[in-house]
Amino acid sequence: MEKNSLVILLWLLILPLFVPAQGRKKSFVQKDMFSFGGGVAGGILVSHPIQDVYLNGSVEYFMERRVSVKIDAFWFLPDYNFEGQLQKNTSLLMGAGWHFPYLRWDTYISLQPGVAFPGLSSGNTALKVKTGIEPVLAANGGVSYYIGNNLHAYASIGYVHGNYYPESPEIFHLDEIRVAAGIGFNVFFNRYAPYERRRIHF
Amino acid sequence: MGLQKNILCKFGTQWKLIFILLMVPFMVVAQKPLKIKYTTAGIFSLGVRIQFGFAGSPDGLNVSQGLGLSSRIQLGKHYNTEYYGEYLKGRYGDSAIKSNAHIGASFMLSTQNKLRRVQPFFFAGPDADYEKIHQTTDFDNAASRWNFAAHAGMGMHINVSWRSDITLSTAYMLHFGPKIETVSTGDQPLFVANGNGVDGQFMLTVSMNFKMLDLWKKIRW
Numbered sequence A: 001m002e003k004n005s006l007v008i009l010l011w012l013l014i015l016p017l018f019v020p021a022q023g024r025k026k027s028f029v030q031k032d033m034f035s036f037g038g039g040v041a042g043g044i045l046v047s048h049p050i051q052d053v054y055l056n057g058s059v060e061y062f063m064e065r066r067v068s069v070k071i072d073a074f075w076f077l078p079d080y081n082f083e084g085q086l087q088k089n090t091s092l093l094m095g096a097g098w099h100f101p102y103l104r105w106d107t108y109i110s111l112q113p114g115v116a117f118p119g120l121s122s123g124n125t126a127l128k129v130k131t132g133i134e135p136v137l138a139a140n141g142g143v144s145y146y147i148g149n150n151l152h153a154y155a156s157i158g159y160v161h162g163n164y165y166p167e168s169p170e171i172f173h174l175d176e177i178r179v180a181a182g183i184g185f186n187v188f189f190n191r192y193a194p195y196e197r198r199r200i201h202f
Numbered sequence B: 001m002g003l004q005k006n007i008l009c010k011f012g013t014q015w016k017l018i019f020i021l022l023m024v025p026f027m028v029v030a031q032k033p034l035k036i037k038y039t040t041a042g043i044f045s046l047g048v049r050i051q052f053g054f055a056g057s058p059d060g061l062n063v064s065q066g067l068g069l070s071s072r073i074q075l076g077k078h079y080n081t082e083y084y085g086e087y088l089k090g091r092y093g094d095s096a097i098k099s100n101a102h103i104g105a106s107f108m109l110s111t112q113n114k115l116r117r118v119q120p121f122f123f124a125g126p127d128a129d130y131e132k133i134h135q136t137t138d139f140d141n142a143a144s145r146w147n148f149a150a151h152a153g154m155g156m157h158i159n160v161s162w163r164s165d166i167t168l169s170t171a172y173m174l175h176f177g178p179k180i181e182t183v184s185t186g187d188q189p190l191f192v193a194n195g196n197g198v199d200g201q202f203m204l205t206v207s208m209n210f211k212m213l214d215l216w217k218k219i220r221w
Helices: A001-020 B002-027
Strands: A033-045 A051-062 A067-077 A086-102 A105-120 A136-146 A151-164 A176-188 B045-059 B060-074 B077-090 B096-110 B117-133 B142-159 B164-185 B188-214
Touching: A001 A086, A033 B188, A051 A086, A051 A176, A051 B077, A067 A105, A086 B045, A086 B188, A105 A151, A105 B045, A105 B060, A136 B060, A136 B077, A151 B188, B002 B117, B045 B077, B045 B096, B060 B096, B060 B142, B060 B188, B077 B117, B096 B142, B117 B164
Parallel strands: B142 B188
Antiparallel strands: A033 A051, A033 A176, A051 A067, A067 A086, A086 A105, A105 A136, A136 A151, A151 A176, B045 B060, B045 B188, B060 B077, B077 B096, B096 B117, B117 B142, B142 B164, B164 B188
Protein backbone atom coordinates (compact mmCIF):
# COMPACT_ATOMS: atom_id res chain seq x y z
CA MET A 1 0.00 0.00 0.00
CA GLU A 2 2.76 2.37 0.99
CA LYS A 3 4.69 1.38 -2.10
CA ASN A 4 1.72 2.21 -4.36
CA SER A 5 1.31 5.63 -2.73
CA LEU A 6 4.99 6.32 -3.23
CA VAL A 7 4.78 5.41 -6.93
CA ILE A 8 1.75 7.67 -7.41
CA LEU A 9 3.50 10.52 -5.63
CA LEU A 10 6.59 10.03 -7.75
CA TRP A 11 4.48 10.08 -10.94
CA LEU A 12 2.77 13.29 -9.86
CA LEU A 13 6.16 14.88 -9.27
CA ILE A 14 7.58 13.73 -12.60
CA LEU A 15 4.45 14.55 -14.64
CA PRO A 16 5.15 18.32 -14.96
CA LEU A 17 8.42 17.52 -16.71
CA PHE A 18 6.51 16.00 -19.62
CA VAL A 19 3.65 18.49 -19.85
CA PRO A 20 4.22 21.75 -21.77
CA ALA A 21 4.16 24.80 -19.54
CA GLN A 22 1.97 26.74 -21.97
CA GLY A 23 -0.97 25.22 -23.77
CA ARG A 24 -0.40 27.15 -27.01
CA LYS A 25 2.77 28.30 -28.70
CA LYS A 26 2.80 31.89 -29.88
CA SER A 27 2.43 32.51 -33.57
CA PHE A 28 4.61 34.91 -35.51
CA VAL A 29 1.62 36.78 -36.94
CA GLN A 30 0.39 39.42 -34.54
CA LYS A 31 -1.91 42.39 -34.62
CA ASP A 32 -0.68 45.50 -36.46
CA MET A 33 1.59 43.62 -38.83
CA PHE A 34 1.97 45.21 -42.25
CA SER A 35 3.19 43.16 -45.17
CA PHE A 36 3.65 43.58 -48.88
CA GLY A 37 4.88 41.18 -51.49
CA GLY A 38 5.22 40.38 -55.12
CA GLY A 39 5.10 37.29 -57.23
CA VAL A 40 3.77 35.55 -60.27
CA ALA A 41 0.27 34.22 -60.85
CA GLY A 42 -1.16 31.87 -63.42
CA GLY A 43 -4.81 31.55 -64.33
CA ILE A 44 -6.93 29.00 -66.11
CA LEU A 45 -10.20 30.37 -67.46
CA VAL A 46 -13.12 28.08 -66.69
CA SER A 47 -15.25 28.85 -69.77
CA HIS A 48 -12.48 29.29 -72.34
CA PRO A 49 -9.40 27.24 -73.24
CA ILE A 50 -7.11 30.08 -72.19
CA GLN A 51 -4.32 30.33 -69.64
CA ASP A 52 -3.24 33.70 -68.32
CA VAL A 53 -0.08 34.93 -66.65
CA TYR A 54 0.01 37.83 -64.20
CA LEU A 55 2.41 39.72 -62.03
CA ASN A 56 0.96 39.82 -58.54
CA GLY A 57 1.42 42.59 -55.96
CA SER A 58 -0.10 42.26 -52.53
CA VAL A 59 -0.48 44.58 -49.54
CA GLU A 60 -1.92 43.45 -46.24
CA TYR A 61 -2.50 44.95 -42.81
CA PHE A 62 -3.48 42.88 -39.80
CA MET A 63 -6.18 44.80 -37.95
CA GLU A 64 -6.33 41.90 -35.53
CA ARG A 65 -4.25 38.77 -35.17
CA ARG A 66 -6.75 36.83 -37.26
CA VAL A 67 -8.32 39.55 -39.39
CA SER A 68 -6.60 41.56 -42.09
CA VAL A 69 -7.34 43.99 -44.89
CA LYS A 70 -5.87 42.61 -48.11
CA ILE A 71 -5.32 44.40 -51.41
CA ASP A 72 -4.16 42.45 -54.45
CA ALA A 73 -3.21 43.71 -57.88
CA PHE A 74 -2.85 41.32 -60.80
CA TRP A 75 -1.05 42.87 -63.75
CA PHE A 76 -1.93 40.95 -66.90
CA LEU A 77 0.93 39.89 -69.19
CA PRO A 78 -0.59 39.77 -72.70
CA ASP A 79 -0.03 37.16 -75.35
CA TYR A 80 -0.39 38.97 -78.66
CA ASN A 81 -1.63 37.76 -82.05
CA PHE A 82 -4.23 35.34 -80.79
CA GLU A 83 -7.75 36.14 -81.91
CA GLY A 84 -10.34 35.92 -79.16
CA GLN A 85 -7.59 35.85 -76.56
CA LEU A 86 -7.73 38.19 -73.61
CA GLN A 87 -5.22 40.89 -74.25
CA LYS A 88 -6.05 42.78 -71.08
CA ASN A 89 -7.31 41.48 -67.78
CA THR A 90 -5.54 43.47 -65.11
CA SER A 91 -7.50 43.44 -61.87
CA LEU A 92 -7.47 45.17 -58.52
CA LEU A 93 -9.05 43.41 -55.55
CA MET A 94 -9.65 44.59 -51.99
CA GLY A 95 -11.20 42.65 -49.17
CA ALA A 96 -10.70 40.87 -45.90
CA GLY A 97 -8.57 37.92 -44.92
CA TRP A 98 -9.18 35.50 -42.05
CA HIS A 99 -6.04 33.92 -40.70
CA PHE A 100 -5.21 30.78 -38.80
CA PRO A 101 -1.62 31.42 -37.71
CA TYR A 102 0.50 28.69 -36.18
CA LEU A 103 4.13 29.37 -35.26
CA ARG A 104 5.77 30.70 -38.43
CA TRP A 105 2.96 29.45 -40.67
CA ASP A 106 -0.14 31.39 -41.53
CA THR A 107 -3.00 29.76 -43.40
CA TYR A 108 -5.69 32.11 -44.58
CA ILE A 109 -8.86 32.51 -46.56
CA SER A 110 -9.93 35.77 -48.14
CA LEU A 111 -12.90 37.28 -49.89
CA GLN A 112 -12.22 40.23 -52.18
CA PRO A 113 -14.49 42.24 -54.42
CA GLY A 114 -12.69 44.20 -57.08
CA VAL A 115 -12.50 45.59 -60.55
CA ALA A 116 -11.10 43.97 -63.69
CA PHE A 117 -10.04 45.84 -66.82
CA PRO A 118 -10.44 43.23 -69.58
CA GLY A 119 -9.97 43.65 -73.31
CA LEU A 120 -10.30 41.11 -76.11
CA SER A 121 -7.79 40.89 -78.91
CA SER A 122 -9.16 40.84 -82.43
CA GLY A 123 -5.94 39.34 -83.76
CA ASN A 124 -5.01 42.58 -85.46
CA THR A 125 -2.38 44.42 -83.43
CA ALA A 126 -3.00 47.62 -85.38
CA LEU A 127 -6.46 47.94 -83.83
CA LYS A 128 -6.66 49.39 -80.38
CA VAL A 129 -8.17 47.00 -77.85
CA LYS A 130 -11.14 48.45 -75.98
CA THR A 131 -10.88 48.12 -72.22
CA GLY A 132 -13.89 47.33 -70.08
CA ILE A 133 -14.40 48.05 -66.39
CA GLU A 134 -16.08 45.05 -64.80
CA PRO A 135 -16.87 44.16 -61.19
CA VAL A 136 -15.33 40.86 -60.12
CA LEU A 137 -15.25 38.78 -56.98
CA ALA A 138 -12.43 36.56 -55.73
CA ALA A 139 -12.36 33.88 -53.05
CA ASN A 140 -8.87 32.72 -52.11
CA GLY A 141 -7.06 30.39 -49.79
CA GLY A 142 -3.36 30.37 -49.13
CA VAL A 143 -0.45 29.90 -46.86
CA SER A 144 2.47 32.13 -45.81
CA TYR A 145 5.70 31.14 -44.13
CA TYR A 146 7.63 33.78 -42.22
CA ILE A 147 11.40 33.74 -42.49
CA GLY A 148 13.45 35.68 -39.97
CA ASN A 149 11.81 38.83 -38.66
CA ASN A 150 10.88 40.59 -41.88
CA LEU A 151 10.53 38.17 -44.79
CA HIS A 152 7.87 35.78 -45.91
CA ALA A 153 6.96 33.54 -48.82
CA TYR A 154 3.39 32.90 -49.88
CA ALA A 155 1.33 30.69 -52.15
CA SER A 156 -2.37 30.94 -52.81
CA ILE A 157 -5.13 29.53 -54.95
CA GLY A 158 -8.41 31.23 -55.68
CA TYR A 159 -11.47 31.51 -57.85
CA VAL A 160 -12.32 34.74 -59.63
CA HIS A 161 -15.87 35.32 -60.81
CA GLY A 162 -16.88 38.03 -63.25
CA ASN A 163 -18.29 38.81 -66.67
CA TYR A 164 -16.91 40.96 -69.44
CA TYR A 165 -19.42 42.68 -71.70
CA PRO A 166 -17.58 43.54 -74.93
CA GLU A 167 -19.28 45.31 -77.82
CA SER A 168 -20.56 42.01 -79.19
CA PRO A 169 -23.63 39.82 -78.65
CA GLU A 170 -21.78 37.34 -76.44
CA ILE A 171 -20.64 37.71 -72.84
CA PHE A 172 -17.05 36.74 -72.10
CA HIS A 173 -16.94 34.91 -68.76
CA LEU A 174 -13.92 35.91 -66.70
CA ASP A 175 -14.30 33.00 -64.27
CA GLU A 176 -10.83 31.77 -63.55
CA ILE A 177 -8.83 29.59 -61.19
CA ARG A 178 -5.80 31.63 -60.18
CA VAL A 179 -2.67 30.31 -58.53
CA ALA A 180 -0.12 32.78 -57.15
CA ALA A 181 3.21 32.53 -55.37
CA GLY A 182 5.81 35.03 -54.29
CA ILE A 183 7.87 36.56 -51.56
CA GLY A 184 7.31 39.58 -49.39
CA PHE A 185 8.44 41.89 -46.64
CA ASN A 186 6.67 42.38 -43.32
CA VAL A 187 7.03 44.78 -40.44
CA PHE A 188 5.16 45.34 -37.15
CA PHE A 189 3.44 48.69 -36.77
CA ASN A 190 2.22 48.05 -33.31
CA ARG A 191 0.94 50.80 -31.13
CA TYR A 192 2.69 49.74 -27.96
CA ALA A 193 5.67 51.55 -26.55
CA PRO A 194 9.00 49.85 -27.38
CA TYR A 195 9.48 48.58 -23.82
CA GLU A 196 6.08 46.88 -24.02
CA ARG A 197 6.81 45.09 -27.27
CA ARG A 198 7.44 41.44 -27.05
CA ARG A 199 9.89 39.95 -29.45
CA ILE A 200 8.90 36.62 -30.80
CA HIS A 201 11.54 33.96 -30.18
CA PHE A 202 11.45 30.45 -31.48
CA MET B 1 -13.22 79.19 38.73
CA GLY B 2 -15.76 81.93 38.56
CA LEU B 3 -14.27 83.17 35.29
CA GLN B 4 -14.49 79.69 33.73
CA LYS B 5 -18.15 79.33 34.69
CA ASN B 6 -18.80 82.74 33.24
CA ILE B 7 -17.19 81.84 29.86
CA LEU B 8 -19.12 78.54 29.61
CA CYS B 9 -22.39 80.32 30.28
CA LYS B 10 -21.57 82.98 27.70
CA PHE B 11 -20.49 80.63 24.84
CA GLY B 12 -22.51 77.53 25.78
CA THR B 13 -25.20 78.04 23.16
CA GLN B 14 -22.65 79.08 20.44
CA TRP B 15 -20.59 75.86 20.92
CA LYS B 16 -23.71 73.83 20.29
CA LEU B 17 -24.36 75.77 17.12
CA ILE B 18 -20.79 75.34 15.85
CA PHE B 19 -20.92 71.61 16.62
CA ILE B 20 -24.14 71.22 14.61
CA LEU B 21 -22.67 73.14 11.66
CA LEU B 22 -19.58 70.88 11.69
CA MET B 23 -21.75 67.78 11.66
CA VAL B 24 -24.00 68.91 8.79
CA PRO B 25 -21.63 67.82 5.91
CA PHE B 26 -21.74 64.26 7.20
CA MET B 27 -25.47 64.16 6.82
CA VAL B 28 -25.96 65.80 3.41
CA VAL B 29 -24.94 64.44 -0.02
CA ALA B 30 -22.27 66.56 -1.64
CA GLN B 31 -22.65 65.17 -5.18
CA LYS B 32 -24.76 62.64 -6.98
CA PRO B 33 -22.74 59.45 -7.52
CA LEU B 34 -21.25 59.25 -11.07
CA LYS B 35 -22.90 56.63 -13.19
CA ILE B 36 -20.33 55.54 -15.75
CA LYS B 37 -21.42 53.04 -18.35
CA TYR B 38 -20.07 51.78 -21.65
CA THR B 39 -22.14 52.38 -24.75
CA THR B 40 -21.67 51.28 -28.33
CA ALA B 41 -22.98 54.59 -29.69
CA GLY B 42 -20.48 56.38 -31.89
CA ILE B 43 -18.62 53.35 -33.23
CA PHE B 44 -17.48 54.07 -36.78
CA SER B 45 -16.93 51.14 -39.17
CA LEU B 46 -15.61 50.83 -42.70
CA GLY B 47 -16.22 47.98 -45.09
CA VAL B 48 -16.35 46.60 -48.57
CA ARG B 49 -19.40 44.94 -50.07
CA ILE B 50 -20.21 42.42 -52.76
CA GLN B 51 -23.62 42.69 -54.28
CA PHE B 52 -25.91 40.69 -56.51
CA GLY B 53 -29.01 42.27 -58.03
CA PHE B 54 -31.96 40.33 -59.40
CA ALA B 55 -34.27 42.25 -61.70
CA GLY B 56 -36.85 41.52 -64.33
CA SER B 57 -36.18 42.34 -67.97
CA PRO B 58 -38.09 41.83 -71.24
CA ASP B 59 -36.51 38.37 -71.53
CA GLY B 60 -36.86 37.17 -67.94
CA LEU B 61 -34.83 37.43 -64.77
CA ASN B 62 -31.37 38.95 -64.98
CA VAL B 63 -28.60 38.82 -62.43
CA SER B 64 -26.12 41.65 -62.01
CA GLN B 65 -22.94 41.65 -59.96
CA GLY B 66 -21.35 44.56 -58.17
CA LEU B 67 -19.09 45.96 -55.54
CA GLY B 68 -19.07 48.89 -53.18
CA LEU B 69 -17.81 50.63 -50.09
CA SER B 70 -19.74 51.23 -46.91
CA SER B 71 -19.38 52.98 -43.58
CA ARG B 72 -21.43 52.72 -40.42
CA ILE B 73 -22.05 54.97 -37.45
CA GLN B 74 -23.74 53.25 -34.57
CA LEU B 75 -26.32 55.38 -32.79
CA GLY B 76 -27.15 53.12 -29.88
CA LYS B 77 -27.38 49.62 -28.58
CA HIS B 78 -30.15 48.74 -31.03
CA TYR B 79 -29.67 51.34 -33.73
CA ASN B 80 -27.07 51.59 -36.44
CA THR B 81 -26.77 53.65 -39.62
CA GLU B 82 -25.01 52.67 -42.82
CA TYR B 83 -23.87 54.85 -45.72
CA TYR B 84 -22.72 53.26 -48.94
CA GLY B 85 -21.92 53.58 -52.60
CA GLU B 86 -22.09 50.64 -54.98
CA TYR B 87 -21.90 49.76 -58.64
CA LEU B 88 -23.63 46.83 -60.38
CA LYS B 89 -23.47 45.55 -63.92
CA GLY B 90 -25.37 42.79 -65.69
CA ARG B 91 -27.37 41.73 -68.70
CA TYR B 92 -30.73 43.33 -69.44
CA GLY B 93 -32.51 40.91 -71.70
CA ASP B 94 -30.69 39.31 -74.62
CA SER B 95 -29.52 42.45 -76.32
CA ALA B 96 -28.66 45.00 -73.63
CA ILE B 97 -26.42 45.64 -70.64
CA LYS B 98 -27.63 47.44 -67.53
CA SER B 99 -25.40 49.33 -65.10
CA ASN B 100 -26.62 50.64 -61.78
CA ALA B 101 -24.96 52.88 -59.24
CA HIS B 102 -26.47 53.51 -55.82
CA ILE B 103 -25.58 56.05 -53.18
CA GLY B 104 -27.66 55.34 -50.14
CA ALA B 105 -28.19 55.18 -46.43
CA SER B 106 -29.81 52.60 -44.18
CA PHE B 107 -31.25 52.78 -40.73
CA MET B 108 -30.63 49.43 -39.07
CA LEU B 109 -32.59 48.11 -36.14
CA SER B 110 -31.40 45.09 -34.21
CA THR B 111 -33.24 43.48 -31.35
CA GLN B 112 -30.37 41.98 -29.37
CA ASN B 113 -29.07 43.55 -26.20
CA LYS B 114 -25.59 42.04 -26.21
CA LEU B 115 -23.04 41.56 -28.96
CA ARG B 116 -23.42 37.96 -30.05
CA ARG B 117 -21.87 35.89 -32.79
CA VAL B 118 -24.99 36.23 -34.96
CA GLN B 119 -26.98 39.43 -34.80
CA PRO B 120 -30.10 39.75 -36.97
CA PHE B 121 -31.41 43.16 -37.98
CA PHE B 122 -33.98 44.96 -40.10
CA PHE B 123 -33.10 47.94 -42.23
CA ALA B 124 -34.59 50.53 -44.56
CA GLY B 125 -33.47 53.73 -46.20
CA PRO B 126 -33.37 56.08 -49.17
CA ASP B 127 -31.08 55.94 -52.21
CA ALA B 128 -30.05 57.92 -55.23
CA ASP B 129 -30.06 55.53 -58.19
CA TYR B 130 -28.28 55.93 -61.50
CA GLU B 131 -29.18 53.52 -64.28
CA LYS B 132 -27.74 53.13 -67.75
CA ILE B 133 -28.84 50.66 -70.39
CA HIS B 134 -26.92 50.17 -73.61
CA GLN B 135 -27.11 47.77 -76.51
CA THR B 136 -24.61 44.90 -76.47
CA THR B 137 -23.52 45.46 -80.06
CA ASP B 138 -23.67 49.25 -80.09
CA PHE B 139 -22.54 51.15 -77.00
CA ASP B 140 -23.77 54.44 -78.50
CA ASN B 141 -27.35 53.19 -78.39
CA ALA B 142 -27.79 53.95 -74.71
CA ALA B 143 -30.05 55.76 -72.28
CA SER B 144 -29.49 56.76 -68.70
CA ARG B 145 -31.32 58.42 -65.85
CA TRP B 146 -31.04 59.41 -62.20
CA ASN B 147 -33.92 58.81 -59.85
CA PHE B 148 -34.95 58.41 -56.26
CA ALA B 149 -35.08 54.96 -54.72
CA ALA B 150 -35.90 53.36 -51.40
CA HIS B 151 -35.04 49.98 -49.99
CA ALA B 152 -36.00 47.76 -47.07
CA GLY B 153 -34.91 44.35 -45.97
CA MET B 154 -33.37 42.17 -43.33
CA GLY B 155 -30.01 40.65 -42.65
CA MET B 156 -27.56 39.43 -40.06
CA HIS B 157 -24.13 40.36 -38.80
CA ILE B 158 -21.79 37.45 -38.23
CA ASN B 159 -19.35 38.86 -35.70
CA VAL B 160 -16.04 37.23 -36.52
CA SER B 161 -14.41 39.10 -33.65
CA TRP B 162 -15.33 42.00 -31.40
CA ARG B 163 -14.25 44.45 -34.10
CA SER B 164 -14.94 42.72 -37.40
CA ASP B 165 -18.04 41.27 -38.95
CA ILE B 166 -19.42 39.75 -42.11
CA THR B 167 -22.90 40.97 -42.90
CA LEU B 168 -25.36 39.14 -45.09
CA SER B 169 -28.48 41.02 -46.10
CA THR B 170 -31.34 40.89 -48.53
CA ALA B 171 -33.42 43.86 -49.57
CA TYR B 172 -35.91 44.98 -52.14
CA MET B 173 -35.23 48.31 -53.78
CA LEU B 174 -37.89 50.39 -55.49
CA HIS B 175 -36.91 53.01 -58.09
CA PHE B 176 -39.27 55.96 -58.47
CA GLY B 177 -39.20 58.39 -61.36
CA PRO B 178 -38.17 58.31 -65.01
CA LYS B 179 -38.06 54.92 -66.70
CA ILE B 180 -35.91 53.66 -69.52
CA GLU B 181 -38.06 52.24 -72.28
CA THR B 182 -37.21 50.17 -75.31
CA VAL B 183 -38.57 51.46 -78.61
CA SER B 184 -38.36 49.13 -81.61
CA THR B 185 -37.19 50.81 -84.77
CA GLY B 186 -37.02 48.09 -87.39
CA ASP B 187 -34.65 45.40 -86.18
CA GLN B 188 -32.84 47.61 -83.70
CA PRO B 189 -34.16 48.39 -80.22
CA LEU B 190 -33.70 52.02 -79.19
CA PHE B 191 -33.35 52.88 -75.51
CA VAL B 192 -34.90 56.12 -74.33
CA ALA B 193 -35.47 57.64 -70.89
CA ASN B 194 -39.16 58.32 -71.06
CA GLY B 195 -42.18 58.47 -68.76
CA ASN B 196 -42.49 57.85 -65.04
CA GLY B 197 -43.08 54.71 -63.07
CA VAL B 198 -41.89 52.37 -60.40
CA ASP B 199 -39.63 49.39 -60.92
CA GLY B 200 -37.58 47.38 -58.53
CA GLN B 201 -34.85 44.89 -57.92
CA PHE B 202 -34.03 42.33 -55.29
CA MET B 203 -30.58 42.75 -53.73
CA LEU B 204 -28.35 40.26 -51.99
CA THR B 205 -25.35 41.80 -50.23
CA VAL B 206 -22.32 40.37 -48.48
CA SER B 207 -20.19 42.95 -46.71
CA MET B 208 -17.06 42.79 -44.57
CA ASN B 209 -16.72 45.52 -41.98
CA PHE B 210 -14.22 46.62 -39.39
CA LYS B 211 -14.90 48.88 -36.41
CA MET B 212 -12.29 51.60 -36.85
CA LEU B 213 -12.83 54.02 -33.96
CA ASP B 214 -15.23 55.34 -31.38
CA LEU B 215 -16.21 58.81 -32.52
CA TRP B 216 -17.94 59.86 -29.34
CA LYS B 217 -15.52 58.32 -26.84
CA LYS B 218 -16.17 55.14 -24.96
CA ILE B 219 -17.61 56.45 -21.75
CA ARG B 220 -20.88 58.23 -21.20
CA TRP B 221 -22.00 59.89 -17.98
